[in-house]
Amino acid sequence: MLDWIYAIVSMSAVIAFLGVVLVFVRELDLIIVTLLVIAVGVLYFWQELKAGGAHANNAGPGNNSDG
Numbered sequence: 001m002l003d004w005i006y007a008i009v010s011m012s013a014v015i016a017f018l019g020v021v022l023v024f025v026r027e028l029d030l031i032i033v034t035l036l037v038i039a040v041g042v043l044y045f046w047q048e049l050k051a052g053g054a055h056a057n058n059a060g061p062g063n064n065s066d067g
Helices: 002-025 028-051
Strands: none
Touching: 002 028
């Protein structure tokens, strides 16, 4: 559950930061690229949360299967 909170807070911070950049710069090229980056980020974010994240497969830092 804490992973979800961290993920939502961090994605909200990225969107807020990019929104501030868009408001103050107002260049069409920057707006297009930024909206595409936000869309890809939100899509990846949603897919990871839907799949359960990296912790679903015990892929945390303490579970190294290399030996």
